[in-house]
Amino acid sequence: MKLSDLQYLMHQLGPATPEIITIVQESIDSWMVEFDEGVALQVAWEERSGRALMKCAIGQPDEGAREEIYRSLLNANLQLTGVADVKLGLSDVDEDVMLIGEYEIGEEPVEGLRKHLSEFLGYAESFSQMIAGSWPEGSLPELQAVAAMNHDRA
Numbered sequence: 001m002k003l004s005d006l007q008y009l010m011h012q013l014g015p016a017t018p019e020i021i022t023i024v025q026e027s028i029d030s031w032m033v034e035f036d037e038g039v040a041l042q043v044a045w046e047e048r049s050g051r052a053l054m055k056c057a058i059g060q061p062d063e064g065a066r067e068e069i070y071r072s073l074l075n076a077n078l079q080l081t082g083v084a085d086v087k088l089g090l091s092d093v094d095e096d097v098m099l100i101g102e103y104e105i106g107e108e109p110v111e112g113l114r115k116h117l118s119e120f121l122g123y124a125e126s127f128s129q130m131i132a133g134s135w136p137e138g139s140l141p142e143l144q145a146v147a148a149m150n151h152d153r154a
Contacts, residue, residue, distance in 0.1 A: 001105045003029055003045045006052055010043065012110045017117075039121060052103040054117070056124050057096040059131040069131055073097065076127070086123050097131050099124045 010031050014023045024032045029045040041056035061069035073088045080086060086101040101120045106112040 001045075001050045001052070003047075005105055005109070006043075006045045009105070009109055009113050013113060013117075016110050017114050033117070035121070037121075039124065041117075041120070041124075046102070049102065050104075052105075052113075054099075054101040054103065054120055056099045056120070057091060058099050058124050058128040059097055060095050061097070061131050062133065065133055069097075069133075072130060084123075086120065088127060097127070099127060 006029070010023060010025070013033075014020050019035050019037075021034045021036050024034075026032055026042075029047075031043045032040055033043055034040045039056070041054055044053050044055075046053040077087050085103070086099060089098050089100055090096070091098050099120070101116075101123070103113060103116045
């Protein structure tokens with residue numbers, strides 16, 4: 001993928017996706033996408049890999065649960081390795097947990113990006129439940145579904 005491909009896709013994405021309220025271009029290779037659910041995510045071109053990189057803050061764990069949540073996040077990253085194009089990390093500015101994903105343009109660029117954004121938001125919602133403490137202890141949000149979706153895509 002080239003930067004010009006992603007720029008074209010980002011211009012097509014807004015009109016093709018009714019759930020998107022606005023897309024703000026932050027720089028030549030970075031956009032903030034706001035959805036009608038109050039969720040915002042950043043899409044940026046990653047020159048090194050030639051892929052689009054998506055980032056979304058999904059919450060901060062309560063101080064008393066941080067250690068357990070961070071342990072679960074590390075476990076999730078291990079389980080997602082080689083299965084999904086997403087990983088979890090911490091923001092370098094504050095203590096927000098970040099969901100990070102990659103996207104490579106396929107045969108149906110606009111529809112493929114819409115589908116990938118939808119899946120990404122689904123992961124964000126599931127993992128934000130875990131961070132908020134509303135997910136059963138010891139289980140990870142729909143990890144089997146994440147694995148199944150990505151195997152179906154292959």
